[in-house]
Amino acid sequence: xDEHGFKFTASAxxxxxxxxxxxxxxxxxxxxxxxxxxxxxLLAIGTxxxxxxxxxxxxxxxxxxxxxxEVNQ
Numbered sequence: 328x329d330e331h332g333f334k335f336t337a338s339a340x341x342x343x344x345x346x347x348x349x350x351x352x353x354x355x356x357x358x359x360x361x362x363x364x365x366x367x368x369l370l371a372i373g374t375x376x377x378x379x380x381x382x383x384x385x386x387x388x389x390x391x392x393x394x395x396x397e398v399n400q
Contacts, residue, residue, distance in 0.1 A: 348375035
């Protein structure tokens with residue numbers, strides 16, 4: 328668990344996005360959307376401190392990030 332209270336599954340790092348970059352996005356997202364099929368899941372899109380656009384999906388209830396990928400512009 329990080330200092331923001333998030334946990335991470337191994338799949339969160341599948342695309343080699345760092346924990347720091349993931350936290351940048353979930354802490355200050357540009358866009359957020361609830362998953363209509365899974366109400367506990369939130370999709371956050373934003374940039375990390377380097378300006379990389381990233382999509383993150385996490386369980387809002389358990390504060391567990393399970394997906395992060397760079398979005399190609």
